[in-house]
Amino acid sequence: MSEVPARLPLEWIAASLKRERGRAGLSLSELAKRAGVAKSTLSQLEAASGNPSMETIWALAVALGVPFSALVEPPAPAIQVIRAGEGPTVRSEQSSYLASLLSACPPGARRDIYYVWLEPGSVRDSEPHIPGTTEHIVVGEGKVKAGPRGEAVELGPGDYMSYRGDVPHAYEALADGTKFVLIMQHM
Numbered sequence: 001m002s003e004v005p006a007r008l009p010l011e012w013i014a015a016s017l018k019r020e021r022g023r024a025g026l027s028l029s030e031l032a033k034r035a036g037v038a039k040s041t042l043s044q045l046e047a048a049s050g051n052p053s054m055e056t057i058w059a060l061a062v063a064l065g066v067p068f069s070a071l072v073e074p075p076a077p078a079i080q081v082i083r084a085g086e087g088p089t090v091r092s093e094q095s096s097y098l099a100s101l102l103s104a105c106p107p108g109a110r111r112d113i114y115y116v117w118l119e120p121g122s123v124r125d126s127e128p129h130i131p132g133t134t135e136h137i138v139v140g141e142g143k144v145k146a147g148p149r150g151e152a153v154e155l156g157p158g159d160y161m162s163y164r165g166d167v168p169h170a171y172e173a174l175a176d177g178t179k180f181v182l183i184m185q186h187m
Helices: 010-024 028-035 039-046 054-064
Strands: 079-082 089-091 098-100 110-118 123-126 134-141 144-148 153-155 160-164 169-173 178-186
Touching: 010 028, 010 039, 010 054, 028 039, 028 054, 039 054, 079 153, 110 169, 134 144, 144 160, 153 160
Parallel strands: none
Antiparallel strands: 079 160, 089 098, 110 178, 123 169, 134 160, 134 178, 144 153, 144 169
């Protein structure tokens, strides 16, 4: 007989519930009423305690107007790095064309795309952008150290990285002729 998988970490569900309830602008009482669950049950779930059933989570998802998966999927990493050649790749049958999806655009997002030239010798410090901004970098040439202050990562040609752009962050060229594509995504 196969083992029963471990239950979902309650921290995931708690963080997702708080996030989605905040987006919907609902109080604990209002969400509990719409979902047909006790306010105390919802309070426990948002405190990462209790033992929610699928039915309870499903009712909350419906009341929030989000897919079930939005409440149970693991949190996205604050920083994502995909090294050159490591992303999921699809091949064309008609030509020598390969494509790697580095990041799908969420619904309702706006993206600004920049081609950046950066030389060693100085750091480009950037103050936080508007709330909900995510930055994506794909390095074309050279080497860059980029990301939130205190969490910067070194990237080389073909490497991809995403990180919050609504916190202080910086870019520093580590090689002459560094060039990268910078995509600013605003939610």
